[in-house]
Amino acid sequence: MSNPSTATLPTSAPSADRPAYHGIPLFRKVLIANRGEIALRVICACKDLGIRTVAVYSEADRDSLHVSFADEAICIGPARSNQSYLDFPRVISAAEIANVDAIHPGYGFLSENADFAEVCEISRIRFIGPPPDIIRLMGNKDRARSAMKAAGVPVLPGSDGILATVDEALEVAAEIGYPVIIKASAGGGGRGMRIVRSAEELPGQYNQARHEAEQAFNCADVYIEKFIENPRHIEFQVICDSHGDVRVLGERECSIQRRHQKLLEEAPSPAVTPELRAKIASSLKTAFENLGYVNAGTIEFLMDPTGNLYFIEVNARIQVEHPVTEAITGIDLVKAQLLVACGAKLSEFLPEEIPIRGHAIECRINAEDPVTFVPSPGRITAFHAPGGIGVRLDSHAHVEGVIPPNYDSLVAKLIVHGATRDEAIARMRRALDMFVIEGIKTSIPLHRQILRHPDYVSGNIDTGFLPRSGLLGKKAI
Numbered sequence: 001m002s003n004p005s006t007a008t009l010p011t012s013a014p015s016a017d018r019p020a021y022h023g024i025p026l027f028r029k030v031l032i033a034n035r036g037e038i039a040l041r042v043i044c045a046c047k048d049l050g051i052r053t054v055a056v057y058s059e060a061d062r063d064s065l066h067v068s069f070a071d072e073a074i075c076i077g078p079a080r081s082n083q084s085y086l087d088f089p090r091v092i093s094a095a096e097i098a099n100v101d102a103i104h105p106g107y108g109f110l111s112e113n114a115d116f117a118e119v120c121e122i123s124r125i126r127f128i129g130p131p132p133d134i135i136r137l138m139g140n141k142d143r144a145r146s147a148m149k150a151a152g153v154p155v156l157p158g159s160d161g162i163l164a165t166v167d168e169a170l171e172v173a174a175e176i177g178y179p180v181i182i183k184a185s186a187g188g189g190g191r192g193m194r195i196v197r198s199a200e201e202l203p204g205q206y207n208q209a210r211h212e213a214e215q216a217f218n219c220a221d222v223y224i225e226k227f228i229e230n231p232r233h234i235e236f237q238v239i240c241d242s243h244g245d246v247r248v249l250g251e252r253e254c255s256i257q258r259r260h261q262k263l264l265e266e267a268p269s270p271a272v273t274p275e276l277r278a279k280i281a282s283s284l285k286t287a288f289e290n291l292g293y294v295n296a297g298t299i300e301f302l303m304d305p306t307g308n309l310y311f312i313e314v315n316a317r318i319q320v321e322h323p324v325t326e327a328i329t330g331i332d333l334v335k336a337q338l339l340v341a342c343g344a345k346l347s348e349f350l351p352e353e354i355p356i357r358g359h360a361i362e363c364r365i366n367a368e369d370p371v372t373f374v375p376s377p378g379r380i381t382a383f384h385a386p387g388g389i390g391v392r393l394d395s396h397a398h399v400e401g402v403i404p405p406n407y408d409s410l411v412a413k414l415i416v417h418g419a420t421r422d423e424a425i426a427r428m429r430r431a432l433d434m435f436v437i438e439g440i441k442t443s444i445p446l447h448r449q450i451l452r453h454p455d456y457v458s459g460n461i462d463t464g465f466l467p468r469s470g471l472l473g474k475k476a477i
Contacts, residue, residue, distance in 0.1 A: 019050035024344045027051050027101040027126070032066065033091050034106030036396045037413060038318075039066035042104045045334035054098040056091060058084035060404040065396045072098055079406040085109045088119055095125050102126035102341060104334075108408065111317040112139060128341040129295050130316045137291070138314040142185040142223045148299075148311045151287030153280075156302070156310040158225035166203045169224055173202055176226045182206055184213035185221040190260050192216060195227055225312075230464030231302035233257065234269050234309060236284055237325045239336050240293045245346045248281035249329050250356050252321055254300075255461045256450060258373070258472070263443070264450060265321035266361040267328050270421065270459035271303060280309060296322075296337050320364065320413065323394060327360035327417040359421040361428050363447045365395075365412040365437070367403045370446040371473060377405040381439035386431040390417045390424075403440055411442060421459070425451060446471065 019026045031054040032042045039055060043066060046053045055070035060079035067073045074094040077084035084090065086109055095103055103120055105111040105128070114135040120127040129135070138144050142162055149155045157176040162185060163169045173180045173196065182205060184192025192213030194205040206222070214220040237249040253269035254262045268277070284299055298315040322333045331350065339349055367376045383399045395412030397403070403411060414431055418424035432448050449471050450456055456465070466472055 021049055021339060021344075022348065024339065024342060024348060026342050027338070029054060029071075029098065029100045030128070030338070031056065031091075031095045031098060031100040031103045032070070032106065033085065033103050033110055034108070035061050035064060035066060035085065035407065036410065037394045038106035038108075038320075039064075040069060040396050041394055042106060042334055043069050045332060045338060048332070048335060049338060051338065054094070054100055056085070056094050058406075060406050063402070065398065065401070074098065079404065081109070081407070088116055091116075092119060092123055092125070095120075096123065100125065102128050104128040104337070105317070107317050107320055112315070114139065126341055128337055130293055130297065134291060134293055135316045138297075138316040140185055141183060141187060141313055142221070144314055145223075145311065147291060148287055148314075151290055152283045153287050153299075153311050154283075154309055156225040156228070156312070159223045162221045162223055163206070166206050169206050170199060170202055172224050173199065176224075179227040179229070180224050181227040182209040182222050182224055184209065184217060184219070185223060186217040186219040187213060192222065228302050228304050228310070230462045231255075231304055232269070232271055232462045233262075233300065234272065234303050235298050235300045235315075235319070236280060237319075237322070237333070238284060238288055238293070238297045238299065239331075239333065239340065239346065239350075240288050240295065240297070241340045241346045242294050242343060243345050244289060244292075246285045246288045246293070247346055247350055247354060248284050249325050249331065249333075249354060251277060251280075252324055253461070254321065255463050256456070256465055257463050258466050262321065262364065263466075264361065264363050264447065265324055266359065266421070266424070267324040268356055268359065270461075271307065272309075273307075276307070276309065295340050296333060320410070321362050323392060323413060323415045324360040324362045327392070327415060328356050328358060329354050330357065358417055358419045359424040360415060360417045361424045363414045363428065363432065364410060364443070365414060365435070365447070366409040366443045367411050367440050368409050368443060369441045370443050371475060375405065375409050376441035377403045377409075378440045379403075380437060382436055383438075384434070384436035386414070386434035388427075388430070390427050391431050392416070397437065411437065411440075414447075425457060449474070 018028050029052040032039045043053045053070040055066045055073040056076045057067045076090040110116040114132040117127040118132040159172045179197045182194045194209040196202045196205045210220040233254045236251045240246045252267040254265045256264040298319045300312050301309040385393050392415040397411050416427040
């Protein structure tokens with residue numbers, strides 16, 4: 001099977017029906033296999049390049065803005081995701097009916113589905129993301145860990161491969177020291193994951209992790225790593241072309257989380273020094289060159305209390321929080337994804353060295369009660385978007401728009417950029433105070449409190465920030 005990074009390149013010269021960017025032939029038409037704000041985000045990047053867009057939508061999203069703003073729109077099924085956005089035949093049929101050149105999967109849904117990427121390739125439709133074999137490799141956390149370790153990327157002490165028996169798990173745990181964490185090799189979302197604090201509890205936790213992994217992923221393989229208490233969660237952004245070139249675009253701090261779900265991100269991280277940034281960037285460049293990685297990717301790390309970074313996984317797609325990297329680099333990452341998928345070299349549209357400028361923060365505004373976190377779908381009766389210098393809002397919400405109960409509760413991403421972290425914090429406070437959404441409950445009040453908490457302001461944050469902050473369960477203002 002041919003490499004999807006070269007299988008369906010636009011080969012004709014720029015013409016009336018095929019746009020170009022600085023002489024680079026582009027796709028004529030792209031289908032966005034997603035919904036909500038990310039579908040709108042991809043439509044915007046396509047419009048900037050003169051590429052026509054096709055939206056797909058479920059019956060629940062018939063009146064969504066991505067349907068209105070795309071050049072064409074096709075209903076692909078009922079509200080249930082597995083009968084619409086996750087249904088391969090429906091998405092591919094829509095792509096063939098619309099005669100598109102490529103499919104952008106956004107994030108979530110089919111974005112890291114290697115089988116879907118392969119179906120696109122077989123259908124001679126470009127999948128705007130990494131090749132199927134790379135998606136599979138990155139989806140297997142143990143194999144991804146080994147690939148990073150071989151390239152000199154720091155990894156947590158742990159097992160060399162899959163654990164075959166409980167005795168092997170006990171031996172590894174004794175060597176690296178407790179606490180340890182057992183992880184499903186094919187895992188995600190915290191499933192098949194167990195923290196173990198003593199040898200006595202390891203056999204039971206090992207068996208539970210294997211059982212849960214088998215149920216969730218149809219694969220019982222697990223491995224062990226050293227567990228870091230309340231680490232910082234830091235991720236690096238890469239973009240790679242199909243010619244072997246790699247750019248590392250700095251890092252994002254993602255430590256403000258609730259139950260492993262990110263609430264607020266910023267870039268750069270207050271904890272990463274220029275020296276550490278350069279060291280990690282160099283090792284990642286080597287790793288991704290060796291892998292033959294193509295398109296956008298995010299490499300997630302944990303930072304221990306002494307400032308050491310350790311690789312945990314690769315997200316082979318664009319991330320929800322990509323706008324903070326765009327703000328500090330001036331690079332449109334979705335546009336870069338499209339150009340790379342068209343066969344462009346990074347050197348044709350990006351400088352070799354990309355400086356970091358200022359500081360950016362993103363708040364995820366979710367349709368949920370800010371105290372109980374119970375989802376709050378419904379009709380929006382009032383909506384006022386904040387503005388002013390350094391403020392960006394990515395959202396599909398509007399007055400009389402409906403947030404359906406069928407999907408992720410994300411309503412908007414509020415992004416600010418300032419010359420310094422202090423200026424970015426001040427701008428985010430101002431923007432949150434000016435942001436009005438009525439008819440549904442949102443996480444805006446919780447974000448207001450986070451941005452005023454002394455530990456957040458001082459940068460004293462880690463993944464345990466929210467539980468110890470006193471803000472959870474507190475009546476929001």
